[in-house]
Each structure stands twice: as C-alpha cells, then as structure tokens.
Amino acid sequence: MVNYTAKTEKSQDTEKIYKVSVTKKEVKKAENKAVSNLKKDLKIPGFRDGNKIPDEIARKNIPQEKLINEVARIIFSDVYVDLVKKDNLRPFAEPIIEDLDIGFDKDWKFKLIVIQTPTIKLPDYKKIVEEIKKEAKKDEIWLPGKESENKEKEEEKKQKYLNKILDALIEKTKLSISQIFIDRQVKNRIADLVDDIRKAGMKFEEYLSSKQTTAEELKQKYADEIKTAYKIELLLAEIADKENITVDLEEVKKLLKIDTPEKEKQQQEMLYYYAASLRKQKTLEYLTNL
Numbered sequence: 001m002v003n004y005t006a007k008t009e010k011s012q013d014t015e016k017i018y019k020v021s022v023t024k025k026e027v028k029k030a031e032n033k034a035v036s037n038l039k040k041d042l043k044i045p046g047f048r049d050g051n052k053i054p055d056e057i058a059r060k061n062i063p064q065e066k067l068i069n070e071v072a073r074i075i076f077s078d079v080y081v082d083l084v085k086k087d088n089l090r091p092f093a094e095p096i097i098e099d100l101d102i103g104f105d106k107d108w109k110f111k112l113i114v115i116q117t118p119t120i121k122l123p124d125y126k127k128i129v130e131e132i133k134k135e136a137k138k139d140e141i142w143l144p145g146k147e148s149e150n151k152e153k154e155e156e157k158k159q160k161y162l163n164k165i166l167d168a169l170i171e172k173t174k175l176s177i178s179q180i181f182i183d184r185q186v187k188n189r190i191a192d193l194v195d196d197i198r199k200a201g202m203k204f205e206e207y208l209s210s211k212q213t214t215a216e217e218l219k220q221k222y223a224d225e226i227k228t229a230y231k232i233e234l235l236l237a238e239i240a241d242k243e244n245i246t247v248d249l250e251e252v253k254k255l256l257k258i259d260t261p262e263k264e265k266q267q268q269e270m271l272y273y274y275a276a277s278l279r280k281q282k283t284l285e286y287l288t289n290l
Helices: 024-041 055-061 064-086 125-135 151-172 179-199 202-211 215-242 248-255 262-267 270-286
Strands: 005-011 015-022 096-102 108-115
Touching: 015 064, 024 055, 024 125, 064 108, 108 179, 108 262, 125 151, 151 215, 151 270, 179 202, 179 215, 202 215, 215 270, 248 270, 262 270
Parallel strands: none
Antiparallel strands: 005 015, 015 108, 096 108
C-alpha cells in the first residue's frame, strides 16, 4: 500500500476532487513493486524464469514507458481504493486522473476525480403509470391485457406506451449526474465520431455542414442523450431495488452456456452484463404491466 497525502479540493454529491501527493520514497517503493510485477514476462538469456531475474537487471530490460505506466497503475489504484474506503465514496465510473506531475526519482502530484453515484429521488411511479393509463385513448395506445390481431402494430403501441411512462419518470425524477462525467463522455463520443468521419474520407466540418448543425449544437445533443440514458438506467435500477426485482445468475449461466468455474471466470464480465440487462428488462415489464 502506497502512503500519500490527499487534500479535498471539491466535495459534492456528484463528484469529489482530491489533490494528491506521493513522496519520492513511496514512488520508489511502487517502482520496485512494478519491476517485480513486470519481470516475470522478461526473456533474458541465462534465466529460464523471469521471476529469478535480479531486479537490477530486470529494470534495465524493461522499457521506461512500460515501467512508469505500471508504477502509475499501482499508485493510482492504491490511492483510489483507499480514499473510496476511507471517505465512504460511492463510485459511479472509472476515476479520472488529471494535472499529472510525475516521473522517476521525484515526488508525484496529481488530481484524482471520483465520480459519485447520484442520489436519486423517485416520484410516485405507480401513480404516474395509473395517470397515463387514464389519459390514454384506447384506439391510440396499447394497454396491459389488451389483445390485438396485428402483433406488429401491438408492439408499436406497447413501445409508445412504455415511452410515455419513461418520459414522465425522467421529467419527475430528481437526480444530478456529474457534469465532469458528462463532459468526458461527450468528448469521447466526439472523438469516436471524428475518427469514423476521417476513415470515411470526410472532414469534421464537412460532416457538420451536411447535418446542418454546429460543433456546439452536436455536443449539446450528445450531452442531452447521455444524461437521459444514464437517468433511465439509474431510475430503473432504483425501482428494481424497491420492488425487489432480481435475476437468477444460474439462469443467465445456462443462457450463456457457462457450465464450469473456468468459463465463469473467463466470462464474468459478460455474465454480469447480461444479468443487468435482464433485470432492466424485467423492470420495464413490471412498469408496463402495472
């Protein structure tokens, strides 16, 4: 565990920002650990096992960029995990590291931004669904228990009904998502778009002109879409918690044909992704059928 000092620069419900300092001595300890971690993959004549290579020799054979990246991973991880535990934080996304002043044989300074899971205040969702039912015209919208000969049209009406519910919940649910997080998501999305445009042989300005929009308008559009998407995810998760809507992991394992501990370990991320997706779907069905 790396020792450090952290000063809180900003603290609010959506994020907490720290200015972190790590002494040269602690950086050296992390560097020694990094060498130990990396040397096992080295192939040096005279050593069959990388773990048997002396640290002094290993350090000379590890690329500097690879070594400092491992040192950074160790330091950032230790500091982040400790702060989350010590300050009872509620992480919502990967931490953000900014304003780095780092290197070998020197003190490290950096800013650590922890995006907090928003506090959510749900409206009376059962009442909202009941009001939408009362307002819905039977010839325009699907209602639970209503049969239709045209399955495709029925699904379209069912989706319209669900959208009305979600729109009302989004409007009346109180929560704030970190603007730093939203800005980072928008930046990544724009970068991906620019990359795709360049691969297609276009310039970003040409794309904007073809869509009759500006860069600022596009950023705002993306920000609104991202906020709405995360708001839906959070409010559905909150409703699922309140209504004790769960998913049996054993069923998900059968669906993914995970029948050994080895497969479960290999596909753990996929397992929990599908479980979360199924829970979301069950919550949507719960709201639709209220």
